[in-house]
Amino acid sequence: MAEESDTRDLVAEAATAPSGAARLHLNSSENAQDGSTFKPLYVERNPTVYGIMESEMEHLTAWNVISSACFSIGSFFLSLLISLNIEFVDSDPLTTGNMALLLYGKVAAGVFWLVTWVLGIAFWKKRGGEIDRIKRECDLSKT
Secondary structure, eight states: OHHHHHHHHHHHHHHHSTTSOOOOOOOTTOOOOSSOOOOOOOOOOOOOOOOOOHHHHHHHHHHHHHHHHHHHHHHHHHHHHHHHHHHTSSOOOOOHHHHHHHHHHHHHHHHHHHHHHHHHHHHHHHHHHHHHHHHHHSOOOOO
């Protein structure tokens, strides 16, 4: 009976609490036998904070977007190149015009794939260089 009353009290507290969460109050003589227990581990953390200007943040964001777009577009062309090679392995003989289109399609897909991935890597490295420059210019003082 006492446990039922405690449960009803906790439910009522959860319903009326502003955060919607009930607080469990156990006396030192009560044991929580039905639940798991945990011991919190408290740690201290000192993250490094860099001073960054808004224009630098905009450049980093733009380089991330451009790099991601280049890799995405390059992945499309790589997929196209692979599918052009796989689809026509065991196909019927193609006419001369279709063979030329297939060959030019493969070459174009390969060139576009290489160009977009090289651009993606270049912008990715440019972003990394900017981050390294920001870190070098920051005075890390221990406080």
